[in-house]
Amino acid sequence: MPDRNISKSVVKRLPVYLRILDQLIQRKIDLVSSKELSNESGFTAEQIRKDLAYFGAFGTRGAGYNTVYLRERIVKIIGLDKRIETVIIGAGNLGTALTRYNSSKNPYVDVVAVFDQDPRLIGKQIGEIEISALSELPEYINSNNIKVAIIAVPAGAAQEVADIVVEAGVKAILNFAPVKLRVPDDIHVHNADLTIELQSLIYYSSGEEERLNRLKKEPDKGKSPKTLSLE
Amino acid sequence: MPDRNISKSVVKRLPVYLRILDQLIQRKIDLVSSKELSNESGFTAEQIRKDLAYFGAFGTRGAGYNTVYLRERIVKIIGLDKRIETVIIGAGNLGTALTRYNSSKNPYVDVVAVFDQDPRLIGKQIGEIEISALSELPEYINSNNIKVAIIAVPAGAAQEVADIVVEAGVKAILNFAPVKLRVPDDIHVHNADLTIELQSLIYYSSGEEERLNRLKKEPDKGKSPKTLSLE
């Protein structure tokens, strides 16, 4: 019973551990303690041990974790042990950058095709990948058994694209469009809305006092306007 | 006392509300209930009401929230009521895309300068912005009172860039590099590591049963290898 409803927070930390292990292995370090992993990841050692323990006992008491072995296990847990192919829909600035970026930076996932609606883009190359017509998307997903799609189209087109990829068999979507996608319950969507990331950061960019001052300027602190027009 | 230690989760939802309100206002809708906001955002109505109540009583019982008024309040709470300027460091694929993307998609934040180390990039244009030399970064941050920086350099250069911007007065960093940045306690860092986003999504792209099978293949379920080499 290694699995059983692992929380999202735990799953999000696994790739961090993986990245650190890859670095350690590259540096020929073959033993690491939860304390050292904590140092590199910023998560507490207790949390790391607990996360790993959900899936099994991978360490050696008194010593730590064998980096190669732990890496292998995490790779299996996430599902990166077999070649993962993904497609990007939208060949604008963001889609193009993601395609190039992924090819160079992500050793575990391959972007194998890029789709766009715009006839002027179709046929053009992004690195080694040729941009295909959106109309070919369902057939491509089907015949290549693609399970993960990256949506990088404008907000207005995102739901339509989501419907297409889900219908064609995709199980997980990384969505860069600033909309809440409506999908069946068994489909997973991660939102990577850069605008929202950035805006929520603004909140922290001014000091506490500065923020309080800003809010206090409003004279009737927190009251709805009297002249609220209802209908 | 409207403020006082608002949790990160709440702050991350505020820009979502803002985006929805902007859309509603554009559609000339001037009243919205927490139920409707729930529908558009995917968060529960209770959660939305609670989030907003941390900052004041912005609604009208029996009616809902005035969209224009609520938007104005959220804009103030986040700190988007004055012009926010940010800089991007790294003019590679990602930095370039972020620059263009932000100009077109983010009405509240302006990318005002882009920096890179590579002499071949310096002086080139991204839209209306000319790429500057990294050496000019501290002076620029200082004299323009920049409080937010976006790091889009390779992993190896990210910490160095972080040190520079923090030293120059930046208070919040959006970090796209796959490293844990070490910064003083009062500096906020949001990580937007696309590789990690994508990898954690893979976990959900195969069915539960499939994942369990994958893990079970390992015969001694979860035991460390006997031949663990220590040191």
Place this chain on the structure above:
DNA sequence: TAGATTGTTAATCGATTAACAATC
């Protein structure tokens, strides 16, 4: 007044932290 929806308090749920026995 009746109907609706907020704002707020209480109950629940889940995740993190602390502590420590197990064991290498």
Place this chain on the structure above:
DNA sequence: TAGATTGTTAATCGATTAACAATC
């Protein structure tokens, strides 16, 4: 054996959900 660090259970903390009184 002594020292170290895991794996796991218990305690704490925080966030979400439920319920409902306030009130438009």
